Amino acid sequence: MWHIEPEKGPIYAQIAAEVKRMLARGELRPGEKLPSARALAEEARVNPNTVVHAYAELEREGITETRRGLGTFVREDVDVEAIRRRELEAAARGYLRAVLALGLGPDAAAKVLSEVSVDAG
């Protein structure tokens, strides 16, 4: 679950993104407690400071709240659907931008998308 790829950008950002994805998938719900910074750091083989950084980022975005001595929790009032939509559209825009930058159009974007698979190759 908490597997980190050091090659793909800042670790703290990956952790924050994974939390958002878990919310979008329903594996994490409003009000639920996230793993403690120390626990998640150990599980993901990462420095506790890095997890703290990730949690701070999530709090900055209004997704979590931190209760000193208690832990970090998903806020009760998060709009999960909005988060999913936002992440989804950001990914789609990024893809579309990349395709246009290659001099091709939305049609090509859709076509290639239907042809690829996620595994290597």
Add this chain to the structure above:
Amino acid sequence: MWHIEPEKGPIYAQIAAEVKRMLARGELRPGEKLPSARALAEEARVNPNTVVHAYAELEREGITETRRGLGTFVREDVDVEAIRRRELEAAARGYLRAVLALGLGPDAAAKVLSEVSVDAG
């Protein structure tokens, strides 16, 4: 043309990617000379060393060749279509992976793609 966004990953990687995109779009052809490191550095408001780094990366990938005292050139034998295809599929796979990570399927990926536009929002 050579506008760099410091927020989006290593500058040298952005420069290398832009060269590949120009190849894919036909704005740069096999045998053509790239701007000198110093010239491109000035135009992109970037350090010459950074451009050298980018060109070295392109050479490592077999896309360019460097002739000392002359400049850096696109190799005559580059397969432009292969580069375009590779970049395109990499983008598509990245998008698809992101959508699947959100707990949705290829159908949703296609649907959202058809709805978004590249400009903000």
Add this chain to the structure above:
DNA sequence: CCGAGTGTACTATAACGCTAGTACACTATG
């Protein structure tokens, strides 16, 4: 031969992300 343009090779500095380690404050539970 000379000069301009080019790539190459260094040194040094700085910011950022990450790691490592330590100490302290707060909360709940026994």
Add this chain to the structure above:
DNA sequence: CATAGTGTACTAGCGTTATAGTACACTCGG
């Protein structure tokens, strides 16, 4: 009160990326 679990706040060091500056080697054209 004592303890365990938690968040918070530091200091220090490392590697990568980028900047700045300098010097040198090569190629071409005049």
